Amino acid sequence: MSWADGLSLEERFRQGDDNALLEMYQRFAGPMYVTALNQLGDREQAADTVQRAFIQAWRARDTFDTERALKPWLYAIIRRAAVDTYRRERRTASEVSLDRIEDLSTDGPSMDRIWRSWQVREALEQLSPEERDVLRLAYYENLSQSEIATQLGLALGTVKSRTLRAQRRLARLLPHLRESSQSVPSFA
Numbered sequence: 001m002s003w004a005d006g007l008s009l010e011e012r013f014r015q016g017d018d019n020a021l022l023e024m025y026q027r028f029a030g031p032m033y034v035t036a037l038n039q040l041g042d043r044e045q046a047a048d049t050v051q052r053a054f055i056q057a058w059r060a061r062d063t064f065d066t067e068r069a070l071k072p073w074l075y076a077i078i079r080r081a082a083v084d085t086y087r088r089e090r091r092t093a094s095e096v097s098l099d100r101i102e103d104l105s106t107d108g109p110s111m112d113r114i115w116r117s118w119q120v121r122e123a124l125e126q127l128s129p130e131e132r133d134v135l136r137l138a139y140y141e142n143l144s145q146s147e148i149a150t151q152l153g154l155a156l157g158t159v160k161s162r163t164l165r166a167q168r169r170l171a172r173l174l175p176h177l178r179e180s181s182q183s184v185p186s187f188a
Contacts, residue, residue, distance in 0.1 A: 010066040021058060024070060029054070031118045032078040038114050039082040045089065046082075053081040075115065116177055123173040131166035134159055 012020035029050055036046035036053075057064075057077050064073060124132055137143045137151065145163065149156045 008066065010064070010068075010070055013070070014061050014064050014066050016061065021054070024057075024074070025054060028071065028074050031121065032074060034121075035075065035078050035114050035118065036082045036085075039079070040086060040089075045085055049081045049085045050078065052085070053078045056081060075118070119174060119177060120170075123170055126173060127166055127169055131162055131169065134162045135166050135170075138163060 007015070009020055009023060013024060032050050032053060033046055036049040037043060040046050040049065053074070057074060060077075064070075124135070127135070133152065134148055137148045138145070143151065145159045146156060148154075148163075149159045152159070
């Protein structure tokens with residue numbers, strides 16, 4: 001009987017399956033890196049922090065409750081690891097710019113904002129490539145639906161229907177974000 005037979009990723013991880021750790025890394029390292037980068041502002045430190053977070057997770061796997069989701073547990077670990085990295089770097093730096101500390105404490109993204117970004121990114125991954133394309137062009141490149149139709153070589157009606165379908169799917173995938181904040185735009 002192999003590790004994967006009938007066991008969830010969470011169960012395999014808790015039991016020490018190296019392949020489960022690899023699968024977790026492939027699935028969660030990217031979003032964890034973004035979280036660390038947003039907190040630290042340094043790519044190298046963020047990458048090191050992700051590695052340390054996975055080591056911490058592996059060492060603490062016996063404490064993981066397999067009835068809970070891995071993502072929030074890993075998210076808590078990366079947040080703490082990033083704070084630890086920041087404190088360690090601050091202590092070891094020979095001269096720390098007060099302007100940089102002030103920027104990190106006042107202008108940096110909040111943990112809530114980072115978590116929301118992670119949630120939206122994960123929801124976008126569940127859309128079809130066609131739906132993602134129209135949303136990317138509309139929201140990240142600020143193109144009108146007519147411009148999107150021209151760029152993608154589609155009929156305007158097709159762009160409109162894909163956009164509406166994608167917005168509705170996101171609304172179904174992210175109801176917790178709509179309910180928890182007035183600042184989240186309505187998708188429906």
